[in-house]
Amino acid sequence: MTIFWVTFTPKSVLKVQPVKAELNEQALLKGLAENDTKAIETIYKNNFNMVQSFIINNNGTYDDARDIFQEAMIALYEKAKSESFVLTSKINTYVYSICRRLWLKRLQQMGRFVLQTDSLEETVQVEDDLEMHEKRNAEFTIMERALNSLGEPCKSLLEGFYLKKLDMQELAKAFGYTNADNAKNQKYKCLTRLKKLFFTQYNIGE
Amino acid sequence: MEDILLIQAIERYLDGSMLPDEKAYFEQLRKNSPEIDQMVVEHSMFLNQLNALSDRQHFKQTLHQTHQKLVNEGVIDEGTIVHTQSKIVSLWHKYKRVTAIAASVAGAIAIITSAIFSYFSPAVNANQIQQLSKDIEVIKRNQQVQGNIINEVKSKLPENARLISGGTGFLIDPKGYLITNAHVLRGSGAIVVNNKGQEFTASIVNIDPKVDLAILKINDKDYKPLKYIPYNIAKNSGDLGEEIFTLGYPRNEIVYTQGYLSAKTGFDGDTLSTQIQMSAYPGNSGGPVLNKKGEVIGILSTRQTHADGITFAIQSKNIYHLVNHLNDSDTASGFSKIKLPAKSYLMNISREEQVKKMEDCVFLVKAYNN
Numbered sequence: 001m002t003i004f005w006v007t008f009t010p011k012s013v014l015k016v017q018p019v020k021a022e023l024n025e026q027a028l029l030k031g032l033a034e035n036d037t038k039a040i041e042t043i044y045k046n047n048f049n050m051v052q053s054f055i056i057n058n059n060g061t062y063d064d065a066r067d068i069f070q071e072a073m074i075a076l077y078e079k080a081k082s083e084s085f086v087l088t089s090k091i092n093t094y095v096y097s098i099c100r101r102l103w104l105k106r107l108q109q110m111g112r113f114v115l116q117t118d119s120l121e122e123t124v125q126v127e128d129d130l131e132m133h134e135k136r137n138a139e140f141t142i143m144e145r146a147l148n149s150l151g152e153p154c155k156s157l158l159e160g161f162y163l164k165k166l167d168m169q170e171l172a173k174a175f176g177y178t179n180a181d182n183a184k185n186q187k188y189k190c191l192t193r194l195k196k197l198f199f200t201q202y203n204i205g206e
Numbered sequence: 207m208e209d210i211l212l213i214q215a216i217e218r219y220l221d222g223s224m225l226p227d228e229k230a231y232f233e234q235l236r237k238n239s240p241e242i243d244q245m246v247v248e249h250s251m252f253l254n255q256l257n258a259l260s261d262r263q264h265f266k267q268t269l270h271q272t273h274q275k276l277v278n279e280g281v282i283d284e285g286t287i288v289h290t291q292s293k294i295v296s297l298w299h300k301y302k303r304v305t306a307i308a309a310s311v312a313g314a315i316a317i318i319t320s321a322i323f324s325y326f327s328p329a330v331n332a333n334q335i336q337q338l339s340k341d342i343e344v345i346k347r348n349q350q351v352q353g354n355i356i357n358e359v360k361s362k363l364p365e366n367a368r369l370i371s372g373g374t375g376f377l378i379d380p381k382g383y384l385i386t387n388a389h390v391l392r393g394s395g396a397i398v399v400n401n402k403g404q405e406f407t408a409s410i411v412n413i414d415p416k417v418d419l420a421i422l423k424i425n426d427k428d429y430k431p432l433k434y435i436p437y438n439i440a441k442n443s444g445d446l447g448e449e450i451f452t453l454g455y456p457r458n459e460i461v462y463t464q465g466y467l468s469a470k471t472g473f474d475g476d477t478l479s480t481q482i483q484m485s486a487y488p489g490n491s492g493g494p495v496l497n498k499k500g501e502v503i504g505i506l507s508t509r510q511t512h513a514d515g516i517t518f519a520i521q522s523k524n525i526y527h528l529v530n531h532l533n534d535s536d537t538a539s540g541f542s543k544i545k546l547p548a549k550s551y552l553m554n555i556s557r558e559e560q561v562k563k564m565e566d567c568v569f570l571v572k573a574y575n576n
Binding site for chain 2: 035040044070073140144164185192
């Protein structure tokens with residue numbers, strides 16, 4: 001609950017005591033990693049407009065802005081969750097840097113070259129983080145593809161249990177199994193198949 | 207079936223729901239059987255992956271909800287501008303035909319009115335007519351200038367080419383041979399632009415990074431060879447204190463700069479070059495350095511950082527080395543020997559005249575990558 005008292009510290013105080021501002025950022029990131037809606041909303045609110053105006057000013061649409069920003073939020077979220085996480089810059093610098101890289105990359109993919117005008121905004125090196133993020137994206141794509149090629153009811157059963165974290169009892173009922181044990185058995189069979197699909201793809205090398 | 211039991215056991219082991227005895231037994235099993243150990247590791251990684259995917263999907267959902275909420279609260283503003291734009295576009299679509307008809311009616315009336323007016327109006331005197339034609343001349347010229355701009359927009363750069371560097375180059379043979387610095391040509395190809403903004407494609411004939419010189423050949427059907435080159439290339443490097451000048455493209459426009467020869471060797475006693483006192487900017491590289499007689503004594507190449515006005519030029523005799531070497535060695539078809547200009551036509555005329563005569567021979571070089 002430390003999140004709250006720091007968040008409500010008046011701005012003037014934050015300016016005089018930068019340590020507290022840092023504490024505030026740490027608390028926000030901690031909240032983010034724990035899926036705290038308040039923290040997510042605060043980070044969203046503090047950063048979105050900056051990113052949106054950057055993208056709109058650089059040939060982007062409102063949809064592009066939302067896509068890129070949410071991608072950056074995911075990267076930050078997954079970074080915050082990792083054990084080795086250290087924050088080396090302020091949140092808004094980090095988010096802006098990621099969005100900037102992502103957007104320039106997308107513009108290049110679309111074949112539009114933009115002059116890299118040096119803006120006044122401060123940026124940090126995010127290449128390594130983005131590489132990690134892309135690798136993770138690729139892994140998730142493999143998993144989702146494997147899930148989709150499983151067929152029903154395996155797909156829904158596994159999604160229900162592993163992704164939506166539903167109770168086995170409920171699942172058995174929803175799928176019409178006579179008892180939870182049967183459903184469980186079926187789930188293991190499906191899981192073995194999924195695992196095989198996943199690892200063949202994964203080991204072929206993304 | 208056995209596999210399933212095993213997976214079941216592994217899953218229970220991983221989520222910690224095994225009884226202590228069972229757990230000890232299972233751990234023993236892992237130790238003794240590398241296959242089972244491998245399966246546990248693999249399964250744990252797999253489950254982590256599934257969990258991470260679940261987290262991400264959940265987080266994505268939260269992001270969407272948050273976005274929606276902030277839009278509703280008015281914290282995020284999406285697309286008021288887009289809305290007005292689409293309104294204008296739809297208005298245009300709606301009234302396009304009416305506008306077209308109105309415009310053509312207006313046009314017809316204008317033509318008829320002017321026809322009637324010219325038919326009934328009294329004849330004007332010759333002087334006024336002459337003035338009018340002069341005006342037309344002016345308009346023509348304006349149109350030409352605009353034409354030039356259009357030419358510039360339709361660049362000869364290949365599609366998707368990315369400009370890497372720019373510099374200056376100058377003709378050494380009216381057939382279209384240019385000399386420039388090797389360091390200007392960093393990309394995979396080059397185009398050259400004359401002082402009127404006309405672009406020509408060019409190819410690299412010879413490049414010598416050691417002396418930092420390169421020869422380009424304009425191979426563009428739009429290029430019309432000049433009758434002669436007004437300057438010649440000096441074999442000596444000039445005298446200290448001699449007044450010199452250069453033309454180059456530090457901007458998209460040709461720029462004149464002057465200075466004097468300050469040392470017979472270049473940076474750190476480099477005997478290939480000379481030191482000149484002149485302020486040079488990026489883009490001046492490859493420009494000709496001429497003395498007041500109109501002889502090229504060097505090719506501007508580098509400047510000393512942190513020291514104002516200390517610039518270096520490659521001695522012009524290196525052009526002879528490079529050209530002779532090329533003329534001797536290259537017997538390939540399609541290559542006509544380069545004839546360096548032998549005589550300067552710039553002697554004893556004012557600087558303005560000199561510049562005017564030679565500016566057609568100095569080109570902007572743009573190197574690109576594709």
